[in-house]
Amino acid sequence: MTAPDSSTSTDPIRVAVLGAGGKMGRYAVQAVAEAPDLELVAELGSADPLQRMLDAGASHVLDLTVPQVSPENVAFAVENGLHAVVGTSGWSDERRARLRDRLADHPEVGVLIAPNFSVGSVLASAFAAQAAKHFPSVEIIEMHHPDKVDAPSGTAVRTAGLIADARSGAGVGPSPDATTHDPDGARGALVDGVRVHAVRLRGLEAHQEVLLGGPGEQLVLRHDAFDRKAYMPGVLLGLRTVASRPGLAYGLDAYLDLG
Numbered sequence: 001m002t003a004p005d006s007s008t009s010t011d012p013i014r015v016a017v018l019g020a021g022g023k024m025g026r027y028a029v030q031a032v033a034e035a036p037d038l039e040l041v042a043e044l045g046s047a048d049p050l051q052r053m054l055d056a057g058a059s060h061v062l063d064l065t066v067p068q069v070s071p072e073n074v075a076f077a078v079e080n081g082l083h084a085v086v087g088t089s090g091w092s093d094e095r096r097a098r099l100r101d102r103l104a105d106h107p108e109v110g111v112l113i114a115p116n117f118s119v120g121s122v123l124a125s126a127f128a129a130q131a132a133k134h135f136p137s138v139e140i141i142e143m144h145h146p147d148k149v150d151a152p153s154g155t156a157v158r159t160a161g162l163i164a165d166a167r168s169g170a171g172v173g174p175s176p177d178a179t180t181h182d183p184d185g186a187r188g189a190l191v192d193g194v195r196v197h198a199v200r201l202r203g204l205e206a207h208q209e210v211l212l213g214g215p216g217e218q219l220v221l222r223h224d225a226f227d228r229k230a231y232m233p234g235v236l237l238g239l240r241t242v243a244s245r246p247g248l249a250y251g252l253d254a255y256l257d258l259g
């Protein structure tokens with residue numbers, strides 16, 4: 001007779017946090033440590049070798065680092081059979097395509113890339129995509145603390161992508177814009193055909209407005225994250241779900257029922 005499997009679904013999820021000393025990392029370390037079904041087995045900073053998380057017996061990696069190193073962190077996790085939840089920004093189409101190729105050789109591994117872990121932000125982006133099918137003009141303003149190293153934000157890039165997909169599916173053309181002279185780039189970045197404006201201001205945390213315009217009216221969809229605790233329910237949801245979703249999921253909405 002085969003012995004019963006001693007690993008049951010009540011075993012804690014063994015989590016290594018990369019970027020543990022950062023602003024997000026510190027919150028995440030606390031959230032993981034306090035969750036009864038998770039176990040914090042390693043906290044890594046930029047000076048630590050990735051091998052440390054294997055030595056600690058991690059089954060899951062939470063990457064909250066910087067765009068320059070996140071892809072190599074996730075590649076290391078995948079190659080070693082660890083599931084990964086990634087909050088770090090900078091995951092372009094090309095980076096995600098390379099990761100998908102890598103995951104093809106590790107079909108049991110799950111990776112979630114979540115440009116934003118806040119449920120409110122994910123909903124705001126989904127609402128914006130829905131609304132953008134019905135307005136000729138749409139632009140995004142993302143506003144962050146000035147310590148942020150990347151622009152535009154991962155959230156804005158994701159929102160622009162969702163908007164572009166929704167508009168192309170609905171046959172809506174580009175936003176009208178007569179600008180022919182913009183030597184200083186005052187019209188912002190063009191992301192998937194959507195203008196994105198990035199503000200960096202002391203006192204802000206993380207905020208985004210999607211402006212939608214039609215003849216004689218404007219709809220503004222705004223989300224504010226005032227505190228990093230806003231992201232922790234999404235971080236925990238990601239860690240609890242990722243192993244049951246092999247392959248790559250892009251956006252926390254993949255794990256939410258947005259109905």
Ligand SMILES: NC(=O)C1=CN([C@@H]2O[C@H](COP(=O)(O)OP(=O)(O)OC[C@H]3O[C@@H](n4cnc5c(N)ncnc54)[C@H](OP(=O)(O)O)[C@@H]3O)[C@@H](O)[C@H]2O)C=CC1
Nearest residue numbers: 019021022023024045046064065069087088089115116117
């Ligand atoms: N998805 C989401 O909901 C959210 C995502 N973010 C994103 O998360 C990322 C981190 O943000 P934030 O915490 O504010 O940034 P911080 O600058 O505060 O922290 C970044 C951390 O990354 C660490 N780091 C750098 N290189 C490495 C490496 N090679 N290995 C391990 N750790 C490394 C740094 O460690 P050290 O101090 O040792 O150098 C630092 O602690 C950003 O990309 C940000 O945009 C932020 C908020 C929410």
Ligand SMILES: O=C(O)C1=N[C@H](C(=O)O)C[C@H](O)C1
Nearest residue numbers: 089115116148153154155206
């Ligand atoms: O750096 C930040 O602070 C944030 N980064 C993420 C992003 O780039 O979208 C998520 C949130 O906006 C906060």
